[in-house]
Amino acid sequence: MARIVSLAEAVKAAVRDGDTVAMEGFTHLIPHAAGHEIIRQGRKHLTLIRMTPDLIYDQLIGMGCAGKLIFSWGGNPGVGSLHRFRDAVENGWPNRLEIVEHSHAAMANAYEAGAANLPFAAFRGYIGSDLPKVNPHIKRITCPFTGESLAAVPSHRPDVAVIHAQRADRKGNVMIEGVLGVQKEAVLASKRSIVTVEEIVDDFGPRNLNAVILPSWTVGYVAEVPGGAFPSYAQGYYPRNNAFYKEWDEIARERDTFLAWMKANVLEKGPDAFRQYARKLEAAE
């Protein structure tokens, strides 16, 4: 049953050094505040899983929290490179980063297989690609019925999933609307989970009847962190801050500007720093 706690308590209880951690949110609802808390608590040697590492993993990698990254697209969307990710892969700074590289289809299938308690996922993929040559976790399997050769990858079974959602109720049932990404699958595939939310409500009120994606008994910890997805967005609350994604390109380009920004905006701050970005848009009707 979900426990409603502070973000600091949730990270302390759920994330350990050396854990495999999946922080998901496909452009929408990226759990940035939780990422900052993991950095502040100084977690090390994490294996990070995420389809699109984005700014959140650029920050964790640059601060030396990660030893390994399992991913499928490591850029700053619409802007260019993730400079801290590149520095780690190209120069081993601040430490060597092992990479396990997949395609989006493989990652999505691997989460789904994890949620379904299967050991691997099969799909039509990677044909003619060099990725299987550099990633030994990509294998081929023959369909026992048709003989078709398919790609197989191991399921994702993270120690911890971390996601951000719009709302939870006081029991810890979790609601998401809009771009759904792979958050439901990531939480169901993981041993433990943290869900940060824009708000905890007494009652969800009028809602899409399919909007509760995770019942409280599938969730570990819930923490209210308004604005916690900034600079990504929360549908119905605040838009994606595209300007910040562009600014990040400059901030992260050099090691010293990156470290100065992280000190001022992460190490010396707390989850309340995200409150300034929180908004709630009026319902359309």
Added chain:
Amino acid sequence: MADYKPNEMMTIAASRALKDTDVCFVGIGQPSAAANLARLNHAPNVTLIYESGTLGTKPSVLPLSIGDGELCETALTTVSVPEMFRYWLQGGRISVGFLGGAQIDKYANLNTTVVGDYNKPKVRLPGGGGAPEIAISCGEIFIIMKQSKRSFVNKIDFFTSIGHGSGGDSREKFGVRTKGPTRLITDLAIYEPDAETKEMVVTSIHPGVTREAIQENTGWTVRFANDVARTAEPTKQELEILRDLNARTARAHGEAA
């Protein structure tokens, strides 16, 4: 004669390739501009799909990322990412995939992974994202890329997604039944695969561009079709719609929330 940039010619030429009946898997950047120009111009019923799960989206501004709120708000519906890749892409429900890349070879194989050796890269690029499966599961592929000797290379450093492999019946040998790249649209010309060898050959040259300029910006010896067409200049309407779209987009992205 209208005044326009090579980049605009490229986007407009790419947009013309989309039909009103197409279901198109759209990537960010140039593909997104071309696909939305088609929708706002000659193909109002084209179905645009972004890998964030948005089906039938009609954004008024171009998204910066693949999952901007604008895409979801203007979509017919939005499905999860596993469903997107399993039911919609792998399910064979998408007629056209629009791709770009950092490097391309004459068989339209693409590299978006690394420049140099994989384990000691000179440049670590973002990676494949959806491309490896888009390349095999969409009915056909349009590629949009600016030409230069650095990007149009004799040998790509890494095969991220397959085009026509080593040519000929490469795709069939892999058991792939989709067409693969049927059009490569650049800032200089349009290429289509040779029926036999599958090498991408120039079938249309943009106005004001010479064969020499195309060769100078290509790392392999370019083949030209027997009857090379001249790409029609951008119309006033195409340019107006594209520029309005770009201006709206710049305004929207400049505004910090």
